[in-house]
Amino acid sequence: MNNSIKRMATMQRMQVTGLELFYKKGYYNTSVDDILKELSLSKGAFYYHFDSKEDFLIQIIDNLIVRRVYSMLIEPIEGHDNPLDLITNCFDNALETAVHNEMDYGFILNNLIAEFNGKNSTVMKHLTDILKIWEVNLVTALQKGKFNGFIDRHVDCEGVATYLMSSFIGIRTLMTDVAPSARKYRFMAQLRQYFKSIELKPENV
Amino acid sequence: MNNSIKRMATMQRMQVTGLELFYKKGYYNTSVDDILKELSLSKGAFYYHFDSKEDFLIQIIDNLIVRRVYSMLIEPIEGHDNPLDLITNCFDNALETAVHNEMDYGFILNNLIAEFNGKNSTVMKHLTDILKIWEVNLVTALQKGKFNGFIDRHVDCEGVATYLMSSFIGIRTLMTDVAPSARKYRFMAQLRQYFKSIELKPENV
DNA sequence: TACAAAAGAGACCTAATAGTCTGTTTAACT
DNA sequence: AGTTAAACAGACTATTAGGTCTCTTTTGTA
Numbered sequence: 001m002n003n004s005i006k007r008m009a010t011m012q013r014m015q016v017t018g019l020e021l022f023y024k025k026g027y028y029n030t031s032v033d034d035i036l037k038e039l040s041l042s043k044g045a046f047y048y049h050f051d052s053k054e055d056f057l058i059q060i061i062d063n064l065i066v067r068r069v070y071s072m073l074i075e076p077i078e079g080h081d082n083p084l085d086l087i088t089n090c091f092d093n094a095l096e097t098a099v100h101n102e103m104d105y106g107f108i109l110n111n112l113i114a115e116f117n118g119k120n121s122t123v124m125k126h127l128t129d130i131l132k133i134w135e136v137n138l139v140t141a142l143q144k145g146k147f148n149g150f151i152d153r154h155v156d157c158e159g160v161a162t163y164l165m166s167s168f169i170g171i172r173t174l175m176t177d178v179a180p181s182a183r184k185y186r187f188m189a190q191l192r193q194y195f196k197s198i199e200l201k202p203e204n205v
Numbered sequence: 206m207n208n209s210i211k212r213m214a215t216m217q218r219m220q221v222t223g224l225e226l227f228y229k230k231g232y233y234n235t236s237v238d239d240i241l242k243e244l245s246l247s248k249g250a251f252y253y254h255f256d257s258k259e260d261f262l263i264q265i266i267d268n269l270i271v272r273r274v275y276s277m278l279i280e281p282i283e284g285h286d287n288p289l290d291l292i293t294n295c296f297d298n299a300l301e302t303a304v305h306n307e308m309d310y311g312f313i314l315n316n317l318i319a320e321f322n323g324k325n326s327t328v329m330k331h332l333t334d335i336l337k338i339w340e341v342n343l344v345t346a347l348q349k350g351k352f353n354g355f356i357d358r359h360v361d362c363e364g365v366a367t368y369l370m371s372s373f374i375g376i377r378t379l380m381t382d383v384a385p386s387a388r389k390y391r392f393m394a395q396l397r398q399y400f401k402s403i404e405l406k407p408e409n410v
Numbered sequence: 411t412a413c414a415a416a417a418g419a420g421a422c423c424t425a426a427t428a429g430t431c432t433g434t435t436t437a438a439c440t
Numbered sequence: 441a442g443t444t445a446a447a448c449a450g451a452c453t454a455t456t457a458g459g460t461c462t463c464t465t466t467t468g469t470a
Binding site for chain 2: 446447448449450451
Binding site for chain 2: 024025026028029103105106110111113114115117118119128131156158159160162163165166167168169170171173174176177178183186187189190191193194196197198
């Protein structure tokens with residue numbers, strides 16, 4: 001087996017387990033030993049591959065979390081269809097996984113931001129960078145929708161993007177509470193209601 | 206000075222400082238000694254008044270946080286005026302404090318939920334109880350608005366409440382990032398847009 | 411096979427932290 | 441003033457956690 005490949009495989013295993021535990025128990029509440037125990041690995045292995053626990057987290061953010069956000073929230077809204085439909089379906093799917101996962105701990109980005117805000121600006125930068133990427137892609141999709149005649153030309157795309165991100169982050173927090181399925185249903189209905197108010201109506205043409 | 210009053214005063218001081226530090230640095234990242242150092246008090250004082258750090262947090266939640274949510278998010282929406290106006294002003298004010306506070310760490314309820322979800326069901330119950338109180342009051346205000354002819358009768362009040370809570374929790378997270386003032390402005394504009402879609406329109410009478 | 415570097419094991423160190431315990435001070439009450 | 445209990449001080453303990461260091465094993469290569 002190639003050196004580099006083995007190295008990558010081990011690092012990947014560690015990061016996957018690390019993310020899982022950080023998601024479940026939080027960063028400060030998960031020890032390096034917890035992760036290593038789960039993998040039957042030792043301290044030596046961990047500090048051979050990563051400089052520190054913080055370095056480990058940052059790599060998880062820049063690799064795993066970025067990819068998840070891309071595949072779950074960004075790629076689904078790319079395309080030439082009505083962005084309001086694309087976003088509706090995208091949110092629907094993203095929330096559905098939360099409904100079916102009895103062990104749901106919310107939106108990982110929100111959890112980490114809540115844990116690191118004001119404490120660690122380095123980690124925060126990596127987290128907010130992902131939010132920025134999401135925001136930029138939302139705005140782009142909405143503007144394209146405006147150009148293609150799906151969205152009213154008076155609509156403020158930045159504003160809609162902010163509102164969408166807010167509501168998504170918030171509903172993920174609420175869904176960790178009780179009756180996530182009912183919460184999702186109500187949320188999606190109101191999202192559609194909101195979208196109806198910004199779509200290009202025939203009488204406005 | 207009366208015994209009981211002195212006791213209450215000291216406990217109050219501890220709780221106020223405790224909440225401040227938990228808000229700034231998070232619960233797990235704040236030690237009991239940190240709080241005591243800030244107050245020039247000793248371990249003996251702390252454990253004389255509180256059973257444990259967790260007991261201390263729960264008392265903070267049930268006293269200080271509950272009151273803040275009441276005064277900031279619940280009392281302002283009580284009354285017989287148009288609830289959509291009341292809620293708009295309420296959110297505007299609640300977000301304004303975040304704008305002017307350079308050291309903003311988001312919505313305390315969201316931060317704590319993110320930190321305790323899946324880890325400590327006792328603490329979680331106290332947190333989600335507050336969310337429930339908020340939700341009930343929102344629904345009541347909206348239903349009253351329906352009855353008084355401010356809101357369209359087809360509107361699902363539970364759904365609107367969920368959507369409002371979600372967006373508020375989310376925008377508070379986003380406002381900790383960059384340009385909170387611009388974020389707030391955009392958010393409020395979209396909130397009004399959304400409200401226009403559920404208000405009782407003259408042609409619907 | 412021989413060798414060198416990569417990968418990993420695990421004992422150990424140090425700092426921090428929740429909680430305990432004993433002793434001292436303060437304040438209320440007779 | 442004297443007594444008693446509340447209120448507090450602060451040293452101490454047990455445990456945990458991040459990180460280091462040395463030694464061993466595995467693996468690619470000549």
